[in-house]
Amino acid sequence: MAPWLQLLSLLGLLPGAAPAPSQPRAAGARGWGPPPPELLGPARFALEAYNRGRAAGRRAVLAAVRGRVRRAGHGTVYSLEATLEEEPCRDPTVCQLPLTKQTLLCSFEVLDELGKHVLLRRDCGPVDTKVTETQWRMGVFANNLMRAQKIQALDRGTAQYGITKFSDLTEEEFRTIYLNPFLREDTGQRMLPATFLSELAPPAWDWRKEGAVTEVKDQGMCGSCWAFSVTGNVEGQWFLKRGALLSLSEQELLDCDETDKACLGGLPSNAYAAIKTLGGLETEDDYSYQGHMQPCSFSSEKAKVYINDSVALSKNEKKLAAWLATMGPISVAINAFGMQFYRHGIAHPLRPLCSPWLIDHAVLLVGYGNRSDIPFWAIKNSWGTNWGEKGYYYLHRGSGACGVNTMASSAVVD
Known part of the structure; x- marks a missing residue:
């Protein structure tokens, strides 16, 4: 990697280089029944979006899903809760700690219009923790303030x-x-x-x-x-x-x-x-x-x-x-x-x-x-x-x- 890119990667300013804080969520999937068939397509689309860009050894698989469906104009919005199983990371050059297998609880919103899917929202985090959505968003906000400061320091204009x-x-x-x-x-x-x-x-x-x-x-x-x-x-x-x-x-x-x-x-x-x-x-x-x-x-x-x-x-x-x-x-x-x-x-x-x-x-x-x-x-x-x-x-x-x-x-x- 070129010296410039190494520096920018360390600063977390290359696209995808600065992951947001993981969003812990409450409760697990115990007691969830079989998913309704109409949820499986949107859930698989959301899973594909989650895995996009991830190393082969770090792709998650869908364990369970539940949710509700509502109409939106001429489309349909699927509000999903899904558990994902993420395999342990074996390669320290592409993965970060923790190295153990973990189960994630995710909230997805998927819009289906005329058979085309759009991911409107994705929030994922380890199961069985108590951090709220508001707390997690505050963490994202704090990270973004630091990111904005780094961008400011490196800009050569008056922005x-x-x-x-x-x-x-x-x-x-x-x-x-x-x-x-x-x-x-x-x-x-x-x-x-x-x-x-x-x-x-x-x-x-x-x-x-x-x-x-x-x-x-x-x-x-x-x-x-x-x-x-x-x-x-x-x-x-x-x-x-x-x-x-x-x-x-x-x-x-x-x-x-x-x-x-x-x-x-x-x-x-x-x-x-x-x-x-x-x-x-x-x-x-x-x-x-x-x-x-x-x-x-x-x-x-x-x-x-x-x-x-x-x-x-x-x-x-x-x-x-x-x-x-x-x-x-x-x-x-x-x-x-x-x-x-x-x-x-x-x-x-x-x-x-x-x-x-x-x-x-x-x-x-x-x-x-x-x-x-x-x-x-x-x-x-x-x-x-x-x-x-x-x-x-x-x-x-x-x-x-x-x-x-x-x-x-x-x-x-x-």
Whole structure:
């Protein structure tokens, strides 16, 4: 391992390097009857999520499960209690103490929409201890404060990190609920490269001041950032070509884009193709956001916006700035390192911490400029106005920070 990576691993700042405190829970599984058949599928999905990324010798097996079922919109939520048997760890290079076999009691919430599962919550800890959920969350919160302080110490910009609305979530919970692992795979529709007319960009630009950007939205507990990034881009393109700023429907993409995975993630390139195939986008008022997948109810009669094509943009940030200032807001994907604790300022994480090869969040470039001689991108996020700078994130410009230049794209409206 490179010296930088060794240091960052010791600091607990590499993804997955800082496990949250185990959550002890009360009671065991004695007296549980046979599980109802309808719980087995969601329980196995939750077990697979628990084992993801774990060493082969440390994978747990499902011992018992019980729970309840409730409807949620057009989906079903399974609230499960399960006991997992975790084999003893034999290899000290991949496992930490204790080395003995242990039984875990876990609480899972699994959403099933049209046969697709989403893990909403996961809390696990050793059986027969008395620590409450509140106490455990306080432990997670304390760990996150220390993590935010480490990120703060290593940031090279002016960003301030600290307490946010996500401070009581473990790193895994935050990634699972709010981020988008499909972006790093980049297996979506191929797009033609855009034609760049000029590399000359004005010193600063902000489409918010020009009326091309709608209010900050909130994706909720759903990995639908890809849909918000694309609708934001299309909103800007339509405004520039038609003079009307319309808030467009992300829910239409969650429900009707048959290539992407709704709350499990997706790719902007696929979303553009879906908009073309469907014949346009409805407005937010006509097809409102629910934050989970539903049966597609798109109506071509209600579609207010269409696109003709989509294009991939240059990885050169000067060209991106010139294109933005001329053509409108840009859909991009970034590595969301540190964003769980971001409060304000210009973020500039160390490259090993915020690798451009590990992008996991889609956002919208709406402008650029300088603050105290530090160049930045102004980025519209989709976590509500009670995060960041009234919903916006500011990232260093010109260094390829967090992969901001690796997946830039735009719709085309003729």
